[in-house]
Amino acid sequence: MKSDFSKKVIEVVKKISKGHTMSYKEVAILAGSPFAFRAVGNILNKNYDKRIPCHRVVRSDGSSGGYNRGSLQKMKILKKEGAL
């Protein structure tokens, strides 16, 4: 599985440094599709990989958005890493 786009998204998310958050839009842009932020969230939702710090990916509003382990845990991790 994992099409080229999804792989790119994963790669970008993996490149996010600790204590640094990126919006789905930013990830989509770096992935090569500035208007695919929709697909970005979708891919992470169905293909969330353990090596992907998707908890560092937040919405443009700064909302935690969603998380496979619960938005609460996501927020907690961000706070712990210093991104919040």
Added chain:
DNA sequence: CGTATGACGTGCA
């Protein structure tokens, strides 16, 4: 192959 959905983003009321 075609339709519907989704961890979004922006605009308007």
Added chain:
DNA sequence: GTGCACGCCATAC
């Protein structure tokens, strides 16, 4: 400042 609706891409069924 908050809530609703529309539009976009990729994936799943």
